[in-house]
Structures are given as C-alpha cells and as structure tokens.
Amino acid sequence: MNTFSELGLQSELLEAINDMGFITPSDIQLKTIPLLLENETDLVALAQTGTGKTAAFGFPLLHKIDISSRVTQGLILAPTRELCLQITNEMQLYGKNLKGLNIVAIYGGASITEQANQIKRGAQIIVATPGRMKDMIGRKMVDISKIEYSILDEADEMLNMGFYEDITDILSFTPQDKSTWLFSATMPKEVATIAKDFMHQPQEVTVGAKNVGSSNVSHEFYLVGSRDRYEALKRLADANPDIFSVVFCRTKRDTQKVAEKLIEDGYNASALHGDLSQNQRDLVMKSFRNKQIQMLVATDVAARGIDVDEITHVINYQLPDEIETYTHRSGRTGRAGKTGISMVIITKSELRKIKHIEKIIQKSFEEKSIPSGMEICEKQLFSLANKVHDTQINHDIDSYLPKINELFESTSKEELIKKFFSVEFSRFYNYYQKAPELNVEKSRGNEATGESIRFFINVGRKDGYDWMKLKDFIRDMLQLGKEDVYKVDVLDTFSFFNLDEHNKNKPLEFFKDFKLEGRFINVEVTENKGQRKSSGGGKRKKSRSFDKFKNDGPKKGGNRGGSKSKRKDKKSSGEFALSRPRRSRRK
Incomplete structure (x- = not known):
C-alpha cells in the first residue's frame, strides 16, 4: 500500500486527506489504519513522536463512528491542554467533510460550564485531559457510559505525570466491551500494566524498536x-x-x-x-x-x-x-x-x-x-553572506538608488563589501574577542579527569534530612552548582555524597570547624574499603557557627549562609540573578 486511497477509508476522509496534501501514509499509519478498520480489537501502538500517530487513530475513529447519532462514542485522553487542543484541531480537519460531526475538547484553564454545554449539544468524540475529564464525570456533566472507543495518546507521558489513578477512574465509567487503543512512544512497565488491566488480548504494532529514538x-x-x-x-x-x-x-x-x-x-x-x-x-x-x-x-x-x-x-x-x-x-x-x-x-x-x-x-x-568566539564570528559572517546572495531584489528600492550610488561613488567594490559585512561582524567580534574557553577538558584541569570523590557527613534522617534537603544544604554551603552534588544517600544518623575531584577540598575546608545548632558537623573522605579518611584531625580551632540555618530541618531555597561577600559574588555570577526582559542587541 503506497497511498491513503488503498487503506479502505471512506471518500469524505480521502477528500480531506487530499486537501491537506497527504500523499504517502507513514509507517505507523500503514500498520494501524487497515488493522483498526477491519477489526474490533484492542491495540497497543508504539512509535516515536512525530510519526503521525494522531492520523493513525483519528481516521479509523472517524470512519467507524455514527455521525447521525449525538451519543458520545469516542473518548481520547491526552496528557496536556496543548496536546488536547492539537488533537481536536487535527481531528476537525480530518472530518471536515462529515456533516454533523461534533468534536469537543475538555481541558483545564477554560470554562467548565461552556465545555459542558458543548457536550450537551451532542459530541460524538471528546478529547480530554485526565484531570478535567475526571472532574466533569464527578459533576455528572458528561456521560461516557456508551462509548465504543477509548484512545490513550502519549500514554507513557500521562503515567509519568501521575495520571494513573485518574485514567483508571475514568475507564471505570466506560463499557467493558469497548475497544481501547493505546499509543505511546515508549513502553515502561506502567504502560504495560494499563494494557494488562484494561485491554483484552490487544494487537501490538511497533514502528522501529521499543523505546528507541528517531533515526532522523x-x-x-x-x-x-x-x-x-x-x-x-x-x-x-x-x-x-x-x-x-x-x-x-x-x-x-x-x-x-x-x-x-x-x-x-x-x-x-x-x-x-x-x-x-x-x-x-x-x-x-x-x-x-x-x-x-x-x-x-x-x-x-x-x-x-x-x-x-x-x-x-x-x-x-x-x-x-x-x-x-x-x-x-x-x-x-x-x-x-x-x-x-x-x-x-x-x-x-x-x-x-x-x-x-x-x-x-x-x-x-x-x-x-x-x-x-572566532568560530561563531565566521559562521555568522558566512550566514549573512549567503542570505544576501540568495535575496531576491525588491525593485521598489530603485528610486532610492541614485542617492545611494552617489553616497558610495568613491567606494570600491571590495571596500563596500567590507563595510557592509563589518556592520554585523563587528557586533559579534566585539562580544566574543575576549570570550573565555568553556570546554572543561581544555580549561578546567582536574575537572576533566572525571574522578569522583565519596564523602561521609554525620547528619541523617534523624536530623530532618532527606536526600534533596541534604543536597541543597551541601550545595548552598559550598556555593556549588545544581549538578555538582550527586549520589546522595541519607541514612538514620549519617549520610554520603559525591563531588568531582576538582571540588574535593571545598567540603574539607568549609566543614573543618563548623557547628550546626551547637553541634560539630564532620565531613570526611571515604575509602574504597569502607574506612574513612579524616578531614582534619588534632585540636579544633574556634568554631564557626551556623545555628540559625536548620529550623525543623533545612528549608529549600534562599541563600543560607556564607559571608556577605560570598553572597554578593554568587549573585553577580548570574546564578540567582533574574533579568528583566527588555529589547536590546547582543552586547
């Protein structure tokens, strides 16, 4: 099958396909459309985003529903408002020649009363986000007890977003003998569970390998x-x-x-x-x-x-x-x-x-x-040159040419080209001529070795920490980036965390004589055999106290200590600075 006309769709849908300029079905469409047209079956379809999944379930659904009936026959669940609206718009284009077709989008952020009124006027197909759909079912604003087809689009994403209970609750209001079509880009165990619990001997269609990225x-x-x-x-x-x-x-x-x-x-x-x-x-x-x-x-x-x-x-x-x-x-x-x-x-x-x-x-x-910086200047220069070369001449400029020619009468072609391109080139050159090297393997010394250091710290769950609170505490104390603290394991009375080798001395120096609510905080490097290497040793000097930091456990957000000068430096580095939008050119 090389064309949509060979798939078995009704003429009204084929006319819409021609109007939209569709010629050759995608792989997922070739595999699913004939299967769904010829059978009343449950389906699990796995294909990457952007492969035409909406048409793969949209055309069979429009082909099968009874347009003359005002009963809701199809329910499509999607994870977000944007996707819900996108599916609705595409389905309306597919079915534009089906007189009497009514497709209603149900999603949060819009009037629930208006959406309920649209359904009352008769909606053969409802496209909905799980949260709003469950809300409307609870208010008895929608009846899906007679639907014949339920479609879960981007099923893996809906489950990742925590919609499992909403989906199961919604499906409990639908007939058991309906057909369920599940479309997903990946097949995590949660999607497999949905297929097992709510589908009967589903057909499986896979385009490419499971969970594999697009070849394009x-x-x-x-x-x-x-x-x-x-x-x-x-x-x-x-x-x-x-x-x-x-x-x-x-x-x-x-x-x-x-x-x-x-x-x-x-x-x-x-x-x-x-x-x-x-x-x-x-x-x-x-x-x-x-x-x-x-x-x-x-x-x-x-x-x-x-x-x-x-x-x-x-x-x-x-x-x-x-x-x-x-x-x-x-x-x-x-x-x-x-x-x-x-x-x-x-x-x-x-x-x-x-x-x-x-x-x-x-x-x-x-x-x-x-x-x-110089590589960027070169790319920008040649990009501009290509745009100028490929630009079609607008002859409305002809009347202005005498004055322009007069202005550049004594300028040679070579000098004119240099002047023209210097306008754009100078902007990037001035910005990037003293730009620092950003690649760590060329400028960061020990950071490029990839060595990871494991540390012990004598606080844990009994002190009010979980892994996230402890990560935030260490990061803020040492003024590190979000990804610099990792592999955080919190136990009852002590914990472990990792830093890259180039950050090794920061915790050893900072926590050497550090008190939290009157208690010394010990940080030590761990050895492979489980022994700990002390960060200090000997008699402690006068401690630095930070008693006000932890109040019922560390609080997330904010600047939690360090000297005034450190806080100023951190802000000036841009980590906490929020820019106000304004129109400007790159400096």
Missing part, C-alpha cells in the same frame, strides 16, 4: 562547568544562525529565568510552562509556529503540545529527572521526514546519564566542543 535525529553533548551552562547555550545559538529550537529546562523557575536572560541578551525567545495562563500559552505557541520566536524555553509537561515540523534543534539545557523523558524531548525535532539535532549541555558529574540514555535510545552521542 543526531545526538550531541557538550561538556562545560556548572556555572557556564547559560553561556554555552548562547554560543550554541550563535553558532547556528538559522536555529529554530526548543530549549528544555527541568523546572518552571529555571524555564522563566533562562527565557528572560535570553530576551535581555537580544534573542527572540519566550517561556512555556504551567504557570502561564491558557491565553498566554496560546499566544506563545502562535508566535513560535510563525517563527517569531526562535528559541522556545519549555518544561517537559508544557512541551507535550508542541507539534511543529520545522524545529531544527532540541537543546537540553538540563537533562530530565526521568531518563526516558529524553526520548520525548528529542522527538520534538526530526519530524515529518526532516532531520534534526538534539544537543545536551552537561557537567562532568552527568556523564553517566549519557551512557544510560544511549542504552535506552540505542544510539550514540557525539561529544562536541562549544564553539570559540
């Missing part, structure tokens, strides 16, 4: 110091003048902070995260799709609704907490047959995560160097 995406990582992450991001953007990217951060706070700093530095950037209103998110996505935004800084949850085929780069400003989430991130690029690049900015302590990701996606990362 290449993977790169860049090794930098923990405080150089933002500067590395800017250089990667400048080294790719035509970049159209999604930049991933782990938290909403970091997402907003990075976006604001990019805007202040003159980049076309914006943030996308859960603290934005639905209207704000819609405006951001509209600007991104129109390429008015080149760098969209997003959280993993907010990015689930991004379906833009032209994205050239995914930049992992921070790696996700769940390694499997990397598959979803990289799937934002390399879509619809195009190629893409997934970049990862990491510190030495995160190298082990790269190995884990490689095992999951079954692809290797290429280690690359952050471009130098």
Whole structure:
C-alpha cells in the first residue's frame, strides 16, 4: 500500500486527506489504519513522536463512528491542554467533510460550564485531559457510559505525570466491551500494566524498536562547568544562525529565568510552562509556529503540545529527572521526514546519564566542543553572506538608488563589501574577542579527569534530612552548582555524597570547624574499603557557627549562609540573578 486511497477509508476522509496534501501514509499509519478498520480489537501502538500517530487513530475513529447519532462514542485522553487542543484541531480537519460531526475538547484553564454545554449539544468524540475529564464525570456533566472507543495518546507521558489513578477512574465509567487503543512512544512497565488491566488480548504494532529514538535525529553533548551552562547555550545559538529550537529546562523557575536572560541578551525567545495562563500559552505557541520566536524555553509537561515540523534543534539545557523523558524531548525535532539535532549541555558529574540514555535510545552521542568566539564570528559572517546572495531584489528600492550610488561613488567594490559585512561582524567580534574557553577538558584541569570523590557527613534522617534537603544544604554551603552534588544517600544518623575531584577540598575546608545548632558537623573522605579518611584531625580551632540555618530541618531555597561577600559574588555570577526582559542587541 503506497497511498491513503488503498487503506479502505471512506471518500469524505480521502477528500480531506487530499486537501491537506497527504500523499504517502507513514509507517505507523500503514500498520494501524487497515488493522483498526477491519477489526474490533484492542491495540497497543508504539512509535516515536512525530510519526503521525494522531492520523493513525483519528481516521479509523472517524470512519467507524455514527455521525447521525449525538451519543458520545469516542473518548481520547491526552496528557496536556496543548496536546488536547492539537488533537481536536487535527481531528476537525480530518472530518471536515462529515456533516454533523461534533468534536469537543475538555481541558483545564477554560470554562467548565461552556465545555459542558458543548457536550450537551451532542459530541460524538471528546478529547480530554485526565484531570478535567475526571472532574466533569464527578459533576455528572458528561456521560461516557456508551462509548465504543477509548484512545490513550502519549500514554507513557500521562503515567509519568501521575495520571494513573485518574485514567483508571475514568475507564471505570466506560463499557467493558469497548475497544481501547493505546499509543505511546515508549513502553515502561506502567504502560504495560494499563494494557494488562484494561485491554483484552490487544494487537501490538511497533514502528522501529521499543523505546528507541528517531533515526532522523543526531545526538550531541557538550561538556562545560556548572556555572557556564547559560553561556554555552548562547554560543550554541550563535553558532547556528538559522536555529529554530526548543530549549528544555527541568523546572518552571529555571524555564522563566533562562527565557528572560535570553530576551535581555537580544534573542527572540519566550517561556512555556504551567504557570502561564491558557491565553498566554496560546499566544506563545502562535508566535513560535510563525517563527517569531526562535528559541522556545519549555518544561517537559508544557512541551507535550508542541507539534511543529520545522524545529531544527532540541537543546537540553538540563537533562530530565526521568531518563526516558529524553526520548520525548528529542522527538520534538526530526519530524515529518526532516532531520534534526538534539544537543545536551552537561557537567562532568552527568556523564553517566549519557551512557544510560544511549542504552535506552540505542544510539550514540557525539561529544562536541562549544564553539570559540572566532568560530561563531565566521559562521555568522558566512550566514549573512549567503542570505544576501540568495535575496531576491525588491525593485521598489530603485528610486532610492541614485542617492545611494552617489553616497558610495568613491567606494570600491571590495571596500563596500567590507563595510557592509563589518556592520554585523563587528557586533559579534566585539562580544566574543575576549570570550573565555568553556570546554572543561581544555580549561578546567582536574575537572576533566572525571574522578569522583565519596564523602561521609554525620547528619541523617534523624536530623530532618532527606536526600534533596541534604543536597541543597551541601550545595548552598559550598556555593556549588545544581549538578555538582550527586549520589546522595541519607541514612538514620549519617549520610554520603559525591563531588568531582576538582571540588574535593571545598567540603574539607568549609566543614573543618563548623557547628550546626551547637553541634560539630564532620565531613570526611571515604575509602574504597569502607574506612574513612579524616578531614582534619588534632585540636579544633574556634568554631564557626551556623545555628540559625536548620529550623525543623533545612528549608529549600534562599541563600543560607556564607559571608556577605560570598553572597554578593554568587549573585553577580548570574546564578540567582533574574533579568528583566527588555529589547536590546547582543552586547
């Protein structure tokens, strides 16, 4: 089968397919559409993001439902508002020739009463997020007791987001004899559990290998110091003048902070995260799709609704907490047959995560160097030259040419070219001519050795610590980056943590005569045989006290000690500084 017309779809759907310019079905569509049209069956379909999964379940669903009935026959669950709206819009395009079709989107952040009224007018298909759907079922605003088809889209992501109980509650209100179609990019054990508990002998369709990344995406990582992450991001953007990217951060706070700093530095950037209103998110996505935004800084949850085929780069400003989430991130690029690049900015302590990701996606990362300032100047110069060379002449300028020619009458061609390109070149040259080296293997000495040091500390759970609170405490005391403290294990009365070798002396010096609420805090290097190497020894000198730090356990956030000068230095380094957006050029 090489065309949609051979799949067995009704004529109204084929007309819509032709209008949208679809010609050849994707692999997932070839495998699922005929199967679902010919059988009443449960289905588990595994395919990467961007392979056409919405059409794979959308066309069979539209083909099978009874348009003349106003009873809800199909329910599609999606993890986010953006994806919910995206599926609804695509389904409406697919079914535009089906007279009487009504598809209603149910999601948080919009009027629940208006959504309920739309359903009352008759909705054959409901597309919903789990939270809002469960809420409306509880209020008896929606009836799904007669549905014939339930579809779980991006099932792995819904489960990662903690929707398992919501999904099971929702499905409990549906008929047992319905058909359930589960679509997912990966197959973690939670998805397998859903398939086992709510599906009967499901057919399984897999495009590519399970959990494997797209073949259209290449993977790169860049090794930098923990405080150089933002500067590395800017250089990667400048080294790719035509970049159209999604930049991933782990938290909403970091997402907003990075976006604001990019805007202040003159980049076309914006943030996308859960603290934005639905209207704000819609405006951001509209600007991104129109390429008015080149760098969209997003959280993993907010990015689930991004379906833009032209994205050239995914930049992992921070790696996700769940390694499997990397598959979803990289799937934002390399879509619809195009190629893409997934970049990862990491510190030495995160190298082990790269190995884990490689095992999951079954692809290797290429280690690359952050471009130098002069490399960036060269790329920007030739990018401008190519744009000028390929620009079509606008003859509306002809009337102005006499005065322009008069201005440059005594200027040679060579001098004119130099003047023209110096305008853009000088801007980058002035910024980067004294730019420092960011690649750790070339400038960080011991940091490049990859040695990891294990430390003992005499506080634990009985002191009110868990691994996160202890990590924050050590990081803030030593003024380290977020990724510099790792492998934190908290026991009842003591704990362990790791630092890279170049940070070895920091805890030994800082905690040498340190008191917390009148108690000495001991930090020692552990040996492989389990023996501990003392950090000090001998008689203690007059201790430094920090009695006010821990009140019912350490509190997360804020600046917790150190001298006034240290706090000032930390702020000036940019770690805590929040830039206010303003229009400006790169300095």
